Amino acid sequence: MRVPIVAGNWKMNGSRAVAADLLDEMVENMEGVEAEVVICPPFILIPQVAQRLAVTRIKWGGQDLSAQDPGAYTGDVAADMLKDHGCDYCIVGHSERRTLYGETNQMIAQKFAKAQACGLIPILCIGETLAQRERGETEQVLSQQLDAVITQVGIEGFADAVVAYEPVWAIGTGKTASPELAQEVHHFVRKKLATKDNSVAHKLRIQYGGSVKAGNAEDLFGKPDVDGGLIGGASLQAAEFVAICRAAR
Numbered sequence: 744m745r746v747p748i749v750a751g752n753w754k755m756n757g758s759r760a761v762a763a764d765l766l767d768e769m770v771e772n773m774e775g776v777e778a779e780v781v782i783c784p785p786f787i788l789i790p791q792v793a794q795r796l797a798v799t800r801i802k803w804g805g806q807d808l809s810a811q812d813p814g815a816y817t818g819d820v821a822a823d824m825l826k827d828h829g830c831d832y833c834i835v836g837h838s839e840r841r842t843l844y845g846e847t848n849q850m851i852a853q854k855f856a857k858a859q860a861c862g863l864i865p866i867l868c869i870g871e872t873l874a875q876r877e878r879g880e881t882e883q884v885l886s887q888q889l890d891a892v893i894t895q896v897g898i899e900g901f902a903d904a905v906v907a908y909e910p911v912w913a914i915g916t917g918k919t920a921s922p923e924l925a926q927e928v929h930h931f932v933r934k935k936l937a938t939k940d941n942s943v944a945h946k947l948r949i950q951y952g953g954s955v956k957a958g959n960a961e962d963l964f965g966k967p968d969v970d971g972g973l974i975g976g977a978s979l980q981a982a983e984f985v986a987i988c989r990a991a992r
Contacts, residue, residue, distance in 0.1 A: 745948050747964065747971035747991035748905060750781040750866060751978025752806060752834060752952075753788075762788050766795045768981035773801065778971055778991035781832050781866075782978070786820050793829045804832030804863070807840060810853035822861035833858045834973070836868045836888070838911045848891035856896050859903060866905045866973065867892060868952070869932070873912035882931055889935060898939035906932060906949045907973040913953030915975060922962045922969075925951045929968035957986035964991045 757765075762784065773780070781802045784792045792803045809819035825833055835858060836851035851867070858865040869888040871881045885908075892900060908928050910920050920928070929949045937944035951963050952973035963969055971991045977983045 745946065745970050747778040748781065748948050748950060749778045749971045749984075749988045749991050750783060750804070750832065750834075750905075750907075750950065750973050751984055752837070752973060752975050753782070753784045753978060754806070754839075754975060755785055756979055757785060757788055759788070759791060762791055763795070765979065765981050766792065769985060770795070770799050770801065772981070772985045773799070773988070776985070776988045776991075778988050780988050783832065783834055789825070789828050789830065797829070802831045804830045804834065804866070806834050806837070808833050808835070808854055808858060808863070810850065810857045822857050822863055826861050826863060831864055832866055832905070833863045834866045834868060834907075838868060838870055838909055838914055842872075842911065848888050849895075851888075852891040852895035855892050855900065855904070859896065859900060864903055864905065866907050866950070868907045868909050868973070870909040870911050870914075870953075876910070876912065881928065885928070885932060886935060889932070893939065898936065898943055901936060901940075901947050902943050904947070906947060907952045908932060908949060909952035909973065915954070917954055919954045919956075919959055919963075920951070922959075922966050925963055925969055926966035929966070933968055955987060957983050957990070960987045960990035 783804045783806050805825040808822045813821045835854045840846045855865045869885050871884040875884050933944050948970040950971045950973045951969050955972045
């Protein structure tokens with residue numbers, strides 16, 4: 744059985760004071776949560792998050808990483824650095840990295856490989872834009888994003904990874920894929936990977952991300968191929984985030 748996973752992506756939000764309050768409220772209310780829970784704060788807050796969560800069941804990770812080894816790469820953060828701060832996970836290929844910073848499928852595949860080489864579990868984000876969906880290109884786009892990683896690390900790379908399906912049109916817009924649409928896409932992803940290795944595909948956890956809230960989480964997570972969520976804005980509200988975590992069973 745796949746253990747659901749809910750990851751909170753704080754994006755470029757938070758301060759030490761805000762983080763302290765958020766973490767305290769989350770930790771105090773995690774009783775009854777069955778899912779694996781991960782917090783991905785801005786890099787500068789990782790030491791504080793690590794210290795607060797060290798004696799809890801909540802894990803933490805990075806929002807991005809460099810595909811390079813440590814060296815002269817001003818502004819980048821190495822996978823080794825994240826691991827040194829106790830990170831278990833790292834988001835790679837978030838749609839904001841793809842659209843705002845021009846990260847290609849190949850660049851993201853290299854980051855995926857670097858994360859695994861340093862002992863991190865990558866949360867690989869995939870998803871289509873509204874225009875691509877309206878043109879009927881969803882499966883083609885997702886296949887290209889997945890194939891780049893398969894070319895880089897083989898299907899075996901998905902044995903120690905998480906995939907997050909994030910329809911770009913639903914991120915931060917208030918629009919959410921229906922549970923039925925989410926299930927359809929998640930099933931496609933699992934079926935595609937199963938053509939390479941059925942066992943890997945069956946065990947892979949596939950999250951849904953895109954305006955998930957406490958009010959829609961239970962219906963989304965109730966679908967057979969939806970194994971939790973990658974949560975953006977709602978992860979900055981402790982009560983809302985905990986309610987989402989409770990919905991993943």
